Structures are given as C-alpha cells and as structure tokens.
Amino acid sequence: MKNNKNLIPLARDIVMDHIPQLVVVLGADDLIVDVNEVAETWTGISKDEMLGKDPLQIFKEWPQFLNRMLVTEETSEEVTLPGDPIRIVELMVIPIKNKTDGKLNGRAIVAHDVTERKQAENDLTDMNEILWGKIEEVESLRAQLQEQAIRDPLTGLFNRRFFSEALEKEFSKAARENSSLSVILLDVDHFKKFNDTYGHKCGDFVLQSLAKFLNENVRKGDIICRFGGEEFVILMPNADTNAAQERAELLRKEFENMLFEYDDKKLKCTFSAGVASFPSHALQSELLLSLADQALYQSKANGRNCVTVYSAVSL
Numbered sequence: 521m522k523n524n525k526n527l528i529p530l531a532r533d534i535v536m537d538h539i540p541q542l543v544v545v546l547g548a549d550d551l552i553v554d555v556n557e558v559a560e561t562w563t564g565i566s567k568d569e570m571l572g573k574d575p576l577q578i579f580k581e582w583p584q585f586l587n588r589m590l591v592t593e594e595t596s597e598e599v600t601l602p603g604d605p606i607r608i609v610e611l612m613v614i615p616i617k618n619k620t621d622g623k624l625n626g627r628a629i630v631a632h633d634v635t636e637r638k639q640a641e642n643d644l645t646d647m648n649e650i651l652w653g654k655i656e657e658v659e660s661l662r663a664q665l666q667e668q669a670i671r672d673p674l675t676g677l678f679n680r681r682f683f684s685e686a687l688e689k690e691f692s693k694a695a696r697e698n699s700s701l702s703v704i705l706l707d708v709d710h711f712k713k714f715n716d717t718y719g720h721k722c723g724d725f726v727l728q729s730l731a732k733f734l735n736e737n738v739r740k741g742d743i744i745c746r747f748g749g750e751e752f753v754i755l756m757p758n759a760d761t762n763a764a765q766e767r768a769e770l771l772r773k774e775f776e777n778m779l780f781e782y783d784d785k786k787l788k789c790t791f792s793a794g795v796a797s798f799p800s801h802a803l804q805s806e807l808l809l810s811l812a813d814q815a816l817y818q819s820k821a822n823g824r825n826c827v828t829v830y831s832a833v834s835l
Contacts, residue, residue, distance in 0.1 A: 703796050730752065
C-alpha cells in the first residue's frame with residue numbers, strides 16, 4: 521500500500537509533462553505551486569524559476585491570461601498570448617476546493633493552443649467570403665445577361681421577346697380575373713426621312729427620345745416595348761378601350777408638341793397609333809395584337825399622326 525501511495529505523485533508528474541496543454545497550479549495564496557513542461561516551453565522560464573512566484577512576475581507579458589487565471593470561479597474562454605509565435609488559446613480555470621468545507625485551496629489553469637484551428641477557421645471564413653463574393657458576381661452577371669436578353673440595346677425598353685411573354689401572362693390574368701387589357705401599337709411617322717436627311721444616328725436619337733418620352737408618360741404598371749424598327753407597343757393591364765384611346769391620344773398630342781435638338785437642328789416628330797382591347801375586340805392574345813396592328817395601318821392610311829381604335833366596320 522505504501523508503495524502504491526508513492527506512485528501517485530509520480531503518475532501526476534508523468535501526466536503533467538505529457539499532456540499537450542499548458543498547466544499552471546496556484547495555491548491558496550495565489551503563488552505558483554506547479555507547472556508542466558509546456559508552461560516552461562511557452563514562457564521560456566524554467567519550472568524552478570516559476571515555483572513560489574507571483575503569477576504577475578511570470579505572466580506579465582500575457583495580460584489577458586493573467587487577468588483570467590486569478591478568478592475564483594470556474595471559467596472557460598478564448599484568450600490571446602502575445603509573443604513569437606502569437607498563440608490563441610482556450611483557457612480554463614478550475615478552482616481547487618476543500619471537499620469538507622468547500623474552502624478555496626487554489627486553482628488549476630489549463631490552456632489549450634487552438635491557433636492552428638482558429639487559423640483554419642479564419643481561412644475557411646475568408647474562403648467562404650471569397651466564394652460568396654464570386655457567387656454574387658456570377659448572380660450579378662447572370663442578372664445582367666438576363667436583363668440584356670429582354671432589353672432593346674438602343675432604347676433600353678423591353679424587347680419583342682419580352683413583350684410576347686408579357687402579353688401571354690397579362691392576357692391570361694385578364695381572362696382569369698375578368699378584367700380589361702389593351703394594346704397600343706405605334707409607329708414613328710416618316711421615320712425614313714430622318715435617316716435619309718440627317719443620318720442613322722439622328723434616327724437612333726429620335727427612337728431614343730420617343731422611348732424616354734413614353735417611359736415618363738405611361739401609367740405605372742404599363743409595359744413599354746420596342747416592337748421592332750420604329751414600332752413601339754404599350755401593354756396596358758386593367759385598361760379598357762376608352763382608357764387606352766385617351767392615353768394614346770394624350771401621348772400623341774404631347775409628343776407632337778415637343779421640340780428636339782439634334783446636332784444644332786430643331787426637330788419635330790409625330791407617331792401614328794392603333795388600339796385594340798380585350799375583351800371588346802379579341803379573345804386571343806395573338807388576335808389582339810393583330811387587330812392593334814390593323815388599327816395602326818388605318819391611322820397611317822388616314823394621314824398619320826392620329827390614333828385609331830380597331831373597328832371591323834372601318835377596316
């Protein structure tokens with residue numbers, strides 16, 4: 521039995537010097553009573569120099585470590601140890617209390633080096649941030665490409681492809697909700713004259729000016745598209761024939777009165793328009809657009825710069 525008791529301090533010493541964590545034991549007087557080899561390695565101070573010393577003398581270069589090792593309650597937190605190398609450690613303070621009266625006899629301080637783990641976590645965080653940044657770039661590029669696919673590059677309006685999809689969607693919605701839907705198809709009058717007289721850049725300027733004007737003067741919720749060449753189309757959800765005709769006539773008059781300046785030249789421009797509505801004129805989306813086109817043709821036949829509502833009688 522006596523020999524077994526002698527093994528206890530020996531076993532303790534073996535364990536203390538073979539665990540990878542730093543261990544410091546303080547007595548009830550807060551002086552150092554024991555340290556392991558890791559503590560010697562990290563501090564560069566021998567065990568004999570540390571025993572019996574105030575921790576302030578030994579760990580003054582580690583202020584976070586020093587502040588936390590003197591608490592009397594059990595704690596566990598992460599602290600940074602200055603030096604070369606700098607270490608990030610998980611510090612655990614374990615109070616040593618008398619089993620009979622609970623009196624504090626000292627404390628054991630255990631510090632586990634988590635520098636590599638934290639570096640790996642930081643690297644992973646950095647990589648995740650880079651990855652999310654790349655994902656956002658890809659999403660932004662995808663959104664730009666998608667936007668470009670449905671936009672007319674000259675005017676910035678939606679293109680014919682987008683209009684076809686929007687027409688089907690809004691037509692189905694109008695039929696489902698028993699509401700109205702109107703189409704205004706308009707065409708720049710004598711557009712070829714601008715190209716022939718002033719050049720194609722002037723023609724582009726006219727189209728851009730009309731696109732800007734339409735954008736600023738249609739109702740919120742209306743969909744404006746460049747249908748092709750000098751043709752534009754306005755899709756008007758929840759608008760009956762009268763509302764669409766009034767809007768088209770208002771746009772025509774205001775645009776007719778505008779004066780544009782291009783290359784020191786004052787230009788005036790007009791457009792012709794055709795109007796057709798669901799359910800007044802057509803019960804299919806393709807037919808609705810076709811009837812608006814027929815009404816537009818009639819406006820041109822009537823001398824241009826006017827609005828015509830589709831009528832089977834007048835065509």
